[in-house]
Amino acid sequence: MPAPSDLKARATAAIEANRDEILALSRAIHADPEPAFEEHRAAARVAAAIAGHGYGVEHPVGRLATAVRGRLTGGLGPDGPRIGVLAEYDALPGLGHGCGHNTMAASGVGAAIALAAVRDSFAGEVVFLGTPAEERGSGKQFMLDDGLFEGFDAALLFHPADRDMVNCMLLASEDVDVTFVGKAAHAALEPWEGRNALDAVVLLFQAVGLWRQQMPQHARVHGIILEGGSAANIIPDRATARFMIRSTDQAYFESMRERFRALVDGAAMMADVRGELVFSGGSTTMKNSLTLAGLWRANMEAKGLADEGVDPEHVGSSDMGNVSLALPTIHPSLAICDPGVTWHSIESRDAAATPRAETTTLVAASLVAETALDLLTDPSLVTAAWREFRGGE
Ligand SMILES: [Zn+2]
Ligand SMILES: [Zn+2]
Known part of the structure; x- marks a missing residue:
């Protein structure tokens, strides 16, 4: 009653x-x-x-x-x-x-x-x-x-x-903090000495954009760049981004985490830098x-x-x-x-x-x-x- x-x-x-x-x-x-x-x-x-x-x-x-x-x-x-x-x-x-x-x-x-x-x-x-x-x-x-x-x-x-x-x-959701670490160098004097961490962030955003083409309606991935270098004449040795991945389907969501990890690894490989990611704050x-x-x-x-x-x-x-x-x-x-x-x-x-x-x-x-x-x-x-x-x- x-x-x-x-x-x-x-x-x-x-x-x-x-x-x-x-x-x-x-x-x-x-x-x-x-x-x-x-x-x-x-x-x-x-x-x-x-x-x-x-x-x-x-x-x-x-x-x-x-x-x-x-x-x-x-x-x-x-x-x-x-x-x-x-x-x-x-x-x-x-x-x-x-x-x-x-x-x-x-x-x-x-x-x-x-x-x-x-x-x-x-x-x-x-x-x-x-x-x-x-x-x-x-x-x-x-x-x-x-x-x-x-x-x-x-x-x-x-x-x-x-x-x-x-x-x-x-939507199940999780924050992902991505850090790419490269090597700083003078961007004009000897750019060949650098490893550009920002390049990996740019590649990651492109990869995510292409990934979206095959994504079901119930999934979302979106992010921002937190750090992209300190000066235009320094090859960025560190760049960071924060993404969120989401889906209303808990099982599909788990597969998205693995796919995102692979994209980070791929971007790091292409830019010849080191990539790390930390998942935190998951909601279901x-x-x-x-x-x-x-x-x-x-x-x-x-x-x-x-x-x-x-x-x-x-x-x-x-x-x-x-x-x-x-x-x-x-x-x-x-x-x-x-x-x-x-x-x-x-x-x-x-x-x-x-x-x-x-x-x-x-x-x-x-x-x-x-x-x-x-x-x-x-x-x-x-x-x-x-x-x-x-x-x-
Ligand atoms: Zn809100
Ligand atoms: Zn709210």
Whole structure:
């Protein structure tokens, strides 16, 4: 049985009563963007906010300096579901909050505030996790490895978008840092003494461009040059690039890693330099919990919102995929702007600080809290989610 509607109404009223604090947090984080692993001020703001509403806060927690954990035990005792309310707050280098993670931080905090306000109505535990480094590095995988999702029965996290969708489709993704090392020489006086590391980067980009011709629709590879030399009259002895490889097909994704490694080796051989690559920060495809998704959808519909469904033409990546392979997880989206706004752009960055985004942030907080209450007040729903997760249905 879903949680009673009057309980959900009390939770939503708590969000309304604290709307100024919740929206001030969203604005402050939007105005002060910090990239992955460096979200020090955002994490401190989030930690202070939930500490002010009765959560026992650890910051940092685990190995990541910008991770936050807040725990709140239900007033009916600790024995019950353990529900994870997540929040992201990293920004994009050079762009700011073009992914709107400020709204995710604020909605997660808003949901935590709402659940604290009705804690007397449930047994179990709400664990708020501030999760750094989604845009690069897959911070949630470190937090999984650090045991911070231990005992969780569900993980809930909203993402802003240009549409309302409950289920989430994700590309498996990994960052690859490539370094080519050659030999410096005067570019005019004795260029034959040099080994040009930048040549290998240029060759690698050409190889990737040709590789794309044979790539299926579900695969992506894209990169930037980080270092390409220091002066035009020096043969570059060092050049570095960062790529991401992605696919919605986990098995194909594994084959892409090997192919990319071969391209790096080939480029190094052609330029007569040494090539090295380091894979890091992998995220996986998404396993949607249909049990949790059903609860979220019902709560959405009660607010007059409709699920527009997954758009397979526009698919990104997230370390929520990694969480979804460990426990029942949903990562639903809600619109903060009209359809068609390009993501990771100035338009999406500006959209994340509009009155419409703020309205959506409060709605998202309410939906996370209501879905958490469904689970906290009826542990049979948790049992159903685990049965589905383990393939028992
Ligand atoms: Zn994002
Ligand atoms: Zn993003």
